[in-house]
Amino acid sequence: MSTLLSVSNLSKTYKVRGDWFKSKEIAALEPISFELDAYQTLAIVGEMGSGKSTLAKLLVGAELPTTGKIKLNGQLLAPGNFKQRCQYVRMIFQDSSTTLNPSLTIGQLLDEPLKLNTNLDDLARNKLIQTTLLKVGLLSEHMNFYPHMFSGGQKQRISLARAIILSPQVVILDEALAALDPSLRSQMINLLLDLQQQMGLAFVLISHNLGIVRHFSDDVMVLCNGRVVEYGKTSKVLKQPTHTYTKKLIMNQQLQVTTR
Numbered sequence: 001m002s003t004l005l006s007v008s009n010l011s012k013t014y015k016v017r018g019d020w021f022k023s024k025e026i027a028a029l030e031p032i033s034f035e036l037d038a039y040q041t042l043a044i045v046g047e048m049g050s051g052k053s054t055l056a057k058l059l060v061g062a063e064l065p066t067t068g069k070i071k072l073n074g075q076l077l078a079p080g081n082f083k084q085r086c087q088y089v090r091m092i093f094q095d096s097s098t099t100l101n102p103s104l105t106i107g108q109l110l111d112e113p114l115k116l117n118t119n120l121d122d123l124a125r126n127k128l129i130q131t132t133l134l135k136v137g138l139l140s141e142h143m144n145f146y147p148h149m150f151s152g153g154q155k156q157r158i159s160l161a162r163a164i165i166l167s168p169q170v171v172i173l174d175e176a177l178a179a180l181d182p183s184l185r186s187q188m189i190n191l192l193l194d195l196q197q198q199m200g201l202a203f204v205l206i207s208h209n210l211g212i213v214r215h216f217s218d219d220v221m222v223l224c225n226g227r228v229v230e231y232g233k234t235s236k237v238l239k240q241p242t243h244t245y246t247k248k249l250i251m252n253q254q255l256q257v258t259t260r
Helices: 052-060 082-088 106-117 122-135 140-144 152-164 182-199 210-216 234-239 244-258
Strands: 003-017 023-037 041-045 067-072 089-092 170-174 202-206 219-224 227-233
Touching: 003 052, 023 052, 023 067, 023 202, 023 219, 023 227, 041 052, 041 210, 052 089, 052 170, 052 202, 082 089, 082 106, 089 152, 106 122, 106 140, 106 152, 122 140, 122 152, 152 182, 182 210, 202 210, 210 234, 210 244, 219 234, 219 244, 227 234, 227 244
Parallel strands: 041 202, 041 219, 089 170, 170 202
Antiparallel strands: 003 023, 003 067, 219 227
8 A cells, every 4th residue: 555645754843032032942742754545544642742733734734834745646746735634634623613614505515615725616526525424424404504503523524524525635634533522423423434435534533532442543643742762553552662752641531430
């Protein structure tokens, strides 16, 4: 299987004001490299401030890297070309309510990326919107509804529809399952796995829930203070962690489960 996404020496350093008006540099993400194939899921785990969100922003093109390259199918993704990037790499966030414009219908929300990134006419766009809604488990007539008319789980399906409507190759799930209750979360995971097989998608899963990571991902990368401390097959890393930080994450998760 050929590599779909290749990341090499990707890093991000921010300049902040220090004492006596001098600037200093803070490394939010130290050089990181990994590869991801189609039909595969890579989980990124770590505590708050570990660099997970920074990595997601770099992958989707919302931030420019300090160093490093991102290649898709062997082709370099230009750091400043956001339009090119958003066609191939899409993101779903934790709180879908904040990303869905309440003044637009679902059809209008899904039509925006099509108008910006395709040359499809009105009829073709309308048909694709309806097909995509059906693909994520909604109804075609839902395109005429407004976001406030949907439940939290349905809103997340709408966000998923918007993410896949351009037929991307990589979808980043930034805590996208965290706000769902266990039943809806299970349904969403099954839907994502089905779409992965149908479309050949690669997922980058950012999550603090190791249960989701264990069930959903093939490989896992553990970040601590912007550095990779452990990286490998999910089953092996979570069963036989070698780094003390990974062991701490697993222990903390087990304590949270037993104290509920």
